[in-house]
Amino acid sequence: MTSNPSPAGPDFAAGALAILPVLVAVVVYGLLFGTLAAQKGLSPLEVALMSATVFAGASQFVAVEIWTAPPGVLLLGVTALMVNLRHVLMGAALAPFVRGWSRRQLYGGLFFMADENWAFALQRAARTELSPAYYLGLSLPLYGGWIATTTAGAILGSALQDLEGYGLDFAFTAVFLTLLVGLWRGKRSLVPWLASAAAAVAAYSFLPGVWYILLGGLAGTLVGALLGPPELPERVREADNAA
Amino acid sequence: MPPDLLALDPLTLAAIAAMAASTYATRVFGYWLVRRRPVSGRLAGALQAVPGAILTAIVAPMALATGPAESGAALVTLLLALRLPLIVAVAGGCLAVVGLRWLIG
Numbered sequence: 001m002t003s004n005p006s007p008a009g010p011d012f013a014a015g016a017l018a019i020l021p022v023l024v025a026v027v028v029y030g031l032l033f034g035t036l037a038a039q040k041g042l043s044p045l046e047v048a049l050m051s052a053t054v055f056a057g058a059s060q061f062v063a064v065e066i067w068t069a070p071p072g073v074l075l076l077g078v079t080a081l082m083v084n085l086r087h088v089l090m091g092a093a094l095a096p097f098v099r100g101w102s103r104r105q106l107y108g109g110l111f112f113m114a115d116e117n118w119a120f121a122l123q124r125a126a127r128t129e130l131s132p133a134y135y136l137g138l139s140l141p142l143y144g145g146w147i148a149t150t151t152a153g154a155i156l157g158s159a160l161q162d163l164e165g166y167g168l169d170f171a172f173t174a175v176f177l178t179l180l181v182g183l184w185r186g187k188r189s190l191v192p193w194l195a196s197a198a199a200a201v202a203a204y205s206f207l208p209g210v211w212y213i214l215l216g217g218l219a220g221t222l223v224g225a226l227l228g229p230p231e232l233p234e235r236v237r238e239a240d241n242a243a
Numbered sequence: 244m245p246p247d248l249l250a251l252d253p254l255t256l257a258a259i260a261a262m263a264a265s266t267y268a269t270r271v272f273g274y275w276l277v278r279r280r281p282v283s284g285r286l287a288g289a290l291q292a293v294p295g296a297i298l299t300a301i302v303a304p305m306a307l308a309t310g311p312a313e314s315g316a317a318l319v320t321l322l323l324a325l326r327l328p329l330i331v332a333v334a335g336g337c338l339a340v341v342g343l344r345w346l347i348g
């Protein structure tokens with residue numbers, strides 16, 4: 001369906017090869033996520049289903065952190081929406097490079113959009129045409145790896161007991177801190193994050209439940225809005241203007 | 244072998260469906276937005292700030308308002324994550340919290 005049909009096989013292989021180093025991180029996060037989810041009472045099947053349909057690591061960690069029995073369906077849906085709002089910007093940045101794709105390729109491809117394959121896809125698009133086959137080569141190993149390792153973690157995790165003894169009650173905080181290091185954009189991040197931390201600690205001290213997540217997030221977002229638009233990579237801006 | 248390997252709770256399934264639907268919406272919405280015009284100005288700034296703001300809000304009570312052991316372990320995690328692979332940072336943070344809780348009591 002593309003205007004310039006490149007040989008699909010080699011493109012897929014090239015994408016899969018490019019994403020290979022990232023899979024190491026997927027294995028680590030995946031096993032850890034599965035273990036923690038099992039501690040909250042999710043079965044391996046439920047973990048596999050969540051990984052296969054949501055496929056967004058940070059939001060899955062957040063969901064399991066605030067998971068209750070029975071789960072708060074609305075709260076979990078809204079929280080996933082907020083944690084994943086960065087996808088909106090990512091999809092906007094990707095849009096100029098997928099104009100030749102068919103509807104099926106587009107809406108199927110967007111389902112797999114995650115931080116890692118998105119970054120590699122933009123890198124590819126800066127050099128040459130981004131074919132659906134290359135994008136799929138980036139995406140499917142991530143997708144398969146995430147489902148497999150989270151499920152394996154859940155099976156292992158349901159066999160483990162007394163995780164506090166290993167400091168695993170701190171694992172969520174540690175994971176989120178490492179994710180934050182990856183999101184750090186210098187001064188651009190500092191002010192919103194300070195606002196968020198202050199609002200969250202205040203809300204945590206005075207309000208019940210997980211209101212502190214929403215209020216902290218809101219405070220940081222408002223400050224981010226006041227700071228104005230972020231810098232996008234040069235090539236993305238050019239493509240935007242050309243389009 | 245645990246018996247509940249394939250357990251499937253209806254409410255859990257509903258929660259997963261809600262998460263899946265809202266997450267897919269975020270994935271297609273950005274594309275829809277720029278089909279008309281590029282995202283810019285305060286909206287772009289706000290959208291970029293959301294994930295970091297949410298993650299900060301989640302860790303802040305544990306990292307800043309729980310106790311010196313947790314705050315120290317958070318600092319250890321951050322310092323490790325700047326230079327080393329994430330598994331080392333996460334493991335180091337967990338070990339640090341165990342050690343510091345034992346030291347401080």
